[in-house]
Amino acid sequence: MENRVFNFSAGPSMLPLSVLEKAQSELVSYPSCGMSVMEMSHRSQMFETILAKAKADLKDLMHIPDNYKILFLQGGGSTQFAMIPLNLMGKNKKADYVITGQWAKKAAEEAAKYGEVNVVASSEDSLYNHIPELDPATFSKDADYFYITLNNTVYGARYTELPDTGDVPLVGDMSSSILSEDIDVSKFGILYAGAQKNLGPAGVTVVIIREDLLGNHMDFTPTMLRYDIHAKNDSLYNTPPTYGIYFMGLVFEWVKAQGGVSAIQKINEEKAALLYDYLDSSKLFKGTVVEKDRSMMNAPFVLPTNELNKAFIQEATDAGLVNLKGHRIVGGMRASMYNAMPKEGVEKLVALMKDFEARNQ
Ligand SMILES: *Cc1c(COP(=O)(O)O)cnc(C)c1O
Numbered sequence: 001m002e003n004r005v006f007n008f009s010a011g012p013s014m015l016p017l018s019v020l021e022k023a024q025s026e027l028v029s030y031p032s033c034g035m036s037v038m039e040m041s042h043r044s045q046m047f048e049t050i051l052a053k054a055k056a057d058l059k060d061l062m063h064i065p066d067n068y069k070i071l072f073l074q075g076g077g078s079t080q081f082a083m084i085p086l087n088l089m090g091k092n093k094k095a096d097y098v099i100t101g102q103w104a105k106k107a108a109e110e111a112a113k114y115g116e117v118n119v120v121a122s123s124e125d126s127l128y129n130h131i132p133e134l135d136p137a138t139f140s141k142d143a144d145y146f147y148i149t150l151n152n153t154v155y156g157a158r159y160t161e162l163p164d165t166g167d168v169p170l171v172g173d174m175s176s177s178i179l180s181e182d183i184d185v186s187k188f189g190i191l192y193a194g195a196q197k198n199l200g201p202a203g204v205t206v207v208i209i210r211e212d213l214l215g216n217h218m219d220f221t222p223t224m225l226r227y228d229i230h231a232k233n234d235s236l237y238n239t240p241p242t243y244g245i246y247f248m249g250l251v252f253e254w255v256k257a258q259g260g261v262s263a264i265q266k267i268n269e270e271k272a273a274l275l276y277d278y279l280d281s282s283k284l285f286k287g288t289v290v291e292k293d294r295s296m297m298n299a300p301f302v303l304p305t306n307e308l309n310k311a312f313i314q315e316a317t318d319a320g321l322v323n324l325k326g327h328r329i330v331g332g333m334r335a336s337m338y339n340a341m342p343k344e345g346v347e348k349l350v351a352l353m354k355d356f357e358a359r360n361q
Helices: 017-026 045-062 076-088 102-111 227-232 242-257 261-281 306-318 343-359
Strands: 068-073 094-099 116-122 145-149 170-173 190-194 205-210 298-302 333-336
Touching: 017 242, 045 068, 045 242, 068 227, 068 242, 076 102, 076 145, 076 170, 076 190, 076 205, 076 227, 094 102, 102 116, 102 145, 102 170, 205 227, 261 298, 261 343, 306 333, 306 343
Parallel strands: 094 116, 094 145, 145 170, 170 190
Antiparallel strands: 068 205, 190 205, 298 333
């Protein structure tokens, strides 16, 4: 595929070429069905097989324990900002939040509509360039849950250590880091991720929820926003995003073929090291995140002036390295290196940065 670029977009983002090609080959007629997955009834035997296979593969890949349900929902990551408080705040109407970026902040603001939100810590004052130290003495003992964003897509900081919340269920937004590194699911009450960063096309959201947390919703929770309803109906309460689930299933098969999450993690560590080692040695480019908290998925960096930022982004685009422009709040550049970004893409990026530095001393 000569005309494909290396797409460093933060999301929707690059998908594995072999997966796109497989979907293409099955687009018009799914094997022995004579119709596209898009045309299948969600109640058909064939689609139920696709759904069950996707669930089983994810369970396998993330070593999800038996007492968790896997749900495939709609509404993106952002709908979870409301679903989590609606479904978990039924008891004490109280939750702890750590604010490490815009997504965590939005989640906390949404939860505050339904109950008391205690902000345990925030890194907003330093433009979210690190994960704040957490002091368990400041955690609410009677919180219905404790909320974190595992990887901060916009600012590029990630948790390397999980807070110990005792009996309070830990809830994690993993939208931009799911399947990028091994994680102990049993430490969480809920883990969720929108698909469009590491899993597939936008439109499906994965929710992994511990069974004992089902049924704690507030009385007025809309039916479609109740986890217990979706769990009871195996994500088939209404028409789920069928094509998105099928496509995500292909991505799960691809991750398995790469050797699973640990093998992918190793490649992600290599990709991140390539970029960060160069950033650490460069006199011109600078990473913006505190070293110990740097994300493997989203790496923001800057040049000394806006003119240089612009010139670099243009050169990169001309070289087929696209969507490197930083988030409007941070400026500069952001390289998103999700699972589907080949190592070659990061090698090309670093080579261009070195060359750019040599020419702009
Ligand atoms: C992208 C993203 C979201 C929002 O996802 P939508 O599907 O656009 O609602 C939430 N949290 C994180 C960490 C994200 O990266």
